[in-house]
Amino acid sequence: MSVLSNFAAVLPAPGVLRERLRVLVALEAAFGSRWARYAFDGVDESGFERFRFENGGGDDYHVFLGPSSVFLRAFDHESRMSPYTDYALCPGLLDGLPEDFVPFTRLPQVEETFPALTLALWHDGIAWRHGDPRQSGADCAPSKAPLAREGDTERAYAEVAATCRAEGHDRPL
Template identity: 30%
Template sequence: MPSIDALQRRIQQMAAITALFAVEYGEPRFAFYPKWAGGTQVGAIKNGSGDELFCHFTSAGCFIKGFAHESSMTPYRHNPPKLWPGLLDGVPSAFEKSLKEPAFDIPATTFVIWQLANGSEWLTGRIDLSDDEYKDGSADLLEPLSFTHIEFTDWLEENYEVEVDGSIVESVFNNRPLSEEEMLTLNHSQPLRVLRDAVRETGYSIE
């Protein structure tokens, strides 16, 4: 796992790029909300099949909530649903607002990870994971956060069935502002104003 700052940058970078395609192909898998409630920020990953990951960036640090529907640790193994024993044990009180955020749907959770702003490592509750290989599904949902620019370029091409200029993806992964030319290169079928608005919503820099 990267540092909190690096994680925030990477999700925002991926959200900015996918936003350019989402204006034409629907809801992006990667999203970033720079002006969430209470001066916080949120990064999100959704796969369209019900799995989701939320990263809540606050003054307290970063709280990550994930749900993998194929995990045997799903709350829906019970009727009524019930969180895996001990899943939320140990979550610092500093993340109380994260646990109460309706958009995160905490009752539908298979894993939580957090790091305090003054901490140096990511932590989880002390729980016994399921015995199967898939466990809580965190490995799958967190995997994209370690993509290189080449891997993310490949993912974009496969997901949107288009050719993608990897040098632009590399530039964004180096946190350089997106130029108008680069935006139009990635999606030349949409008006520039539409592309600018899509990227602007993620808070990513535009030249």
């Protein structure tokens, strides 16, 4: 089993992911820092809820949640799969992507030339799926994306709390 398959195997179901993201956004809003990392960008015309995380260092992930499906895209600027290396996506990254998710591969007004993606997974209502990324014959490792395992979410909550305390928000969580 590939590294990406192992990563997909530990991602939560869409409903659990939605709740984790809502909690992180709420914590950020209630106790947040000067630079919000977790955000809810509303519901688009197709009915998908849009969540995002930006670490301020060039890495991000965006989650598009529909009633029973999800598209998760991430960019890790240090990844060997960075499209800025060859000015193209890692071959195979989007293999098998359902047509409904194609619009989510490109962020409007930000990615005019090519999508800035180093990770793409989707949940089709049954299971998490992914393409077969290949780079020089190597199995491409997934980007660093929290929310995969229960402990990752708790670490993310703790990071939000630590940032708030460091910036002078003394209210207890």
